[in-house]
Amino acid sequence: MSSSIPKTMRQLLQPSIQSPNLILTTAPIPTPTTPDDVLVRVHACSPCAGELLWAKNFPDAIPKDKEMVPCQDLAGTVVAAPADSGFGPGDRVFCRISAERAGTAREYALAKVGELARISEGLGWVEAAATPLSALTAWQGLFVHGGLEVEGVKGNQDARERNARKRVLVTGAAGGVGSWVVQLAALAGATVVAVCGTGKEEIVRKMGASEVVDYTRMSIREWFARDSEARMVDLVIDVVGGKTLADCWLAVRDGGNLISVNTPPDLVKPAGLEKELAKSAFFIVEPSGSNLAEIGELIHLDRVAPVVDSVWPLEQFAQAFAKLESGHAKANRKLYQECGWNQKPGSERGPSVLTADNSCRFLTSKCWIN
Numbered sequence: 001m002s003s004s005i006p007k008t009m010r011q012l013l014q015p016s017i018q019s020p021n022l023i024l025t026t027a028p029i030p031t032p033t034t035p036d037d038v039l040v041r042v043h044a045c046s047p048c049a050g051e052l053l054w055a056k057n058f059p060d061a062i063p064k065d066k067e068m069v070p071c072q073d074l075a076g077t078v079v080a081a082p083a084d085s086g087f088g089p090g091d092r093v094f095c096r097i098s099a100e101r102a103g104t105a106r107e108y109a110l111a112k113v114g115e116l117a118r119i120s121e122g123l124g125w126v127e128a129a130a131t132p133l134s135a136l137t138a139w140q141g142l143f144v145h146g147g148l149e150v151e152g153v154k155g156n157q158d159a160r161e162r163n164a165r166k167r168v169l170v171t172g173a174a175g176g177v178g179s180w181v182v183q184l185a186a187l188a189g190a191t192v193v194a195v196c197g198t199g200k201e202e203i204v205r206k207m208g209a210s211e212v213v214d215y216t217r218m219s220i221r222e223w224f225a226r227d228s229e230a231r232m233v234d235l236v237i238d239v240v241g242g243k244t245l246a247d248c249w250l251a252v253r254d255g256g257n258l259i260s261v262n263t264p265p266d267l268v269k270p271a272g273l274e275k276e277l278a279k280s281a282f283f284i285v286e287p288s289g290s291n292l293a294e295i296g297e298l299i300h301l302d303r304v305a306p307v308v309d310s311v312w313p314l315e316q317f318a319q320a321f322a323k324l325e326s327g328h329a330k331a332n333r334k335l336y337q338e339c340g341w342n343q344k345p346g347s348e349r350g351p352s353v354l355t356a357d358n359s360c361r362f363l364t365s366k367c368w369i370n
């Protein structure tokens with residue numbers, strides 16, 4: 001590795017998995033140990049709601065010896081990569097790192113070759129770091145688990161026509177994952193019903209939604225009951241769970257698909273409801289450099305855009321996580337501009353990002369470190 005790499009770096013650490021508290025600490029630069037390890041200088045990283053409880057709540061999914069560095073998404077520059085990996089020093093890359101390994105809220109991180117994709121020209125660190133988790137979740141929810149045809153987003157007219165026969169309902173539609181679901185489903189040709197809070201209608205319509213339900217004024221159950229024949233949907237992508245997901249059971253048609261990244265849908269199926277779905281499933285997003293490269297191409301072509309909620313200095317990690325965990329993070333351009341970033345946030349709502357360059361910034365739903 002280059003001698004210009006420092007011996008130590010700053011990083012966030014969760015000292016106990018029993019508590020979501022984090023500390024800012026100093027650690028040695030990580031060393032590649034397997035043939036597919038790539039060392040990346042992190043310019044921006046991004047957290048996910050609830051991630052500080054994963055190790056406690058899902059002990060089978062998170063190895064006991066994981067170094068508990070939070071944030072699994074990064075945008076950064078390759079420092080060292082295997083010779084035959086297709087990546088080399090200086091490449092601008094972004095990725096989601098498997099939750100089984102140390103995260104990215106640190107100045108240097110190790111990614112696997114298969115997790116990485118190049119950042120296309122014109123996409124800034126913040127937007128890039130805000131993309132992987134949310135966009136990959138939406139992509140896999142719609143095209144891997146949900147049954148929408150992926151060729152539709154690539155302009156295949158036959159696929160678009162078949163997708164156009166489908167109505168897709170999205171909960172949390174103005175949030176990190178939901179904003180990608182809305183954009184990708186609309187781009188693929190489907191009709192999108194967006195469920196979001198007050199004041200988000202304009203933005204979700206701009207992203208491609210045809211119908212909007214303000215959940216603070218009307219539940220999905222009430223909305224559906226008012227015109228159930230016309231409002232029936234073929235596919236639900238849910239990020240909210242609970243009563244919201246239970247109501248989605250009513251709105252999805254017999255033989256449709258109900259997909260949640262929050263809760264296994266069968267756990268909240270309304271008692272006595274007789275409905276056979278083609279699929280009702282919870283899934284966990286898979287890191288995928290190839291999916292991310294396809295998403296990056298669509299961003300490059302201006303077909304979709306990352307949505308950034310806010311940017312925080314690394315030192316303000318506690319406030320950033322508090323905002324993220326509120327579930328209602330809003331755009332915070334002021335802080336972003338005060339921090340002197342030379343890219344503008346992609347949109348008004350989305351993930352927060354944590355950044356850690358020498359002056360250290362942290363976004364809330366997606367993070368970045370310079």
Ligand SMILES: NC(=O)c1ccc[n+]([C@@H]2O[C@H](COP(=O)([O-])OP(=O)(O)OC[C@H]3O[C@@H](n4cnc5c(N)ncnc54)[C@H](OP(=O)(O)O)[C@@H]3O)[C@@H](O)[C@H]2O)c1
Nearest residue numbers: 049050137172174175176177197215239261283284285328
């Ligand atoms: N399984 C997986 O692989 C996976 C992957 C990614 C994310 N997730 C999970 O997905 C969830 C969402 O993540 P995110 O990054 O999209 O979070 P986020 O950016 O905080 O977005 C959450 C959205 O939910 C909306 N919301 C809150 N209560 C609602 C309700 N009752 N009805 C409809 N919408 C409601 C909020 O809308 P307002 O601001 O308008 O109130 C917000 O836009 C988290 O629980 C996360 O852990 C799971």
